[in-house]
Amino acid sequence: xxxxxxxxxxxxxxxxxxxxxxxxxxxxxxxxxxxxxxxxxxxxxxxxxxxxxxxxxxxxxxxxxxxxxxxxxxxxxxxxxxxxxxxxxxxxxxxxxxxxxxxxxxxxxxxxx
Amino acid sequence: xxxxxxxxxxxxxxxxxxxxxxxxxxxxxxxxxxxxxxxxxxxxxxxxxxxxxxxxxxxxxxxxxxxxxxxxxxxxxxxxxxxxxxxxxxxxxxxxxxxxxxxxxxxxxxxx
Numbered sequence: 001x002x003x004x005x006x007x008x009x010x011x012x013x014x015x016x017x018x019x020x021x022x023x024x025x026x027x028x029x030x031x032x033x034x035x036x037x038x039x040x041x042x043x044x045x046x047x048x049x050x051x052x053x054x055x056x057x058x059x060x061x062x063x064x065x066x067x068x069x070x071x072x073x074x075x076x077x078x079x080x081x082x083x084x085x086x087x088x089x090x091x092x093x094x095x096x097x098x099x100x101x102x103x104x105x106x107x108x109x110x111x112x113x
Numbered sequence: 114x115x116x117x118x119x120x121x122x123x124x125x126x127x128x129x130x131x132x133x134x135x136x137x138x139x140x141x142x143x144x145x146x147x148x149x150x151x152x153x154x155x156x157x158x159x160x161x162x163x164x165x166x167x168x169x170x171x172x173x174x175x176x177x178x179x180x181x182x183x184x185x186x187x188x189x190x191x192x193x194x195x196x197x198x199x200x201x202x203x204x205x206x207x208x209x210x211x212x213x214x215x216x217x218x219x220x221x222x223x224x225x
Binding site: 004006033035040041042043044045048056058088090092097098100101102103104105106107109 | 201215
């Protein structure tokens with residue numbers, strides 16, 4: 001059984017650029033959620049995908065978008081990067097929308113300069 | 114906004130002692146989950162307790178839930194240096210199609 005894999009682990013981007021973060025969900029999981037964690041804070045929900053459809057979204061602007069693929073892996077795209085987007089981005093997968101808890105990846109540390 | 118608030122924000126204990134962390138939340142929930150995070154890495158799921166449960170155990174971990182007080186506690190017995198981490202409670206409002214809402218966490222330091 002594989003866990004959740006995120007890539008890249010670290011990334012530095014310039015303000016205004018676009019970034020794509022990737023997540024491979026745990027085998028057998030059909031739900032992927034993305035969270036943003038600023039330094040010293042708890043994770044904040046960005047959105048969730050269930051069976052390739054977005055079925056929940058937090059308080060993030062439209063420049064945060066995502067995809068879930070038929071193999072249930074997922075991407076998070078952020079356009080027009082701002083300095084405040086610097087954070088740890090966490091992907092979590094689960095079976096049936098988190099009914100029994102989530103498995104988190106190790107995260108992608110994004111720094112916007 | 115954050116649903117759960119952990120207390121204390123930071124806790125420092127000696128190896129072998131017990132550590133207790135508390136979590137309060139604001140609205141009715143379906144379940145509450147505890148996670149551990151080591152130094153800016155990913156979160157590790159510890160325990161999920163459902164709203165109709167009052168107590169659960171997993172190894173050295175004991176979680177209680179009091180829905181009347183909208184609070185939960187995580188007890189780590191016989192702590193070890195490896196338990197040093199941040200601990201978060203997260204609430205799920207419904208059984209499905211619901212995001213986890215995290216608190217700001219408790220930073221636990223276990224001194225050898």
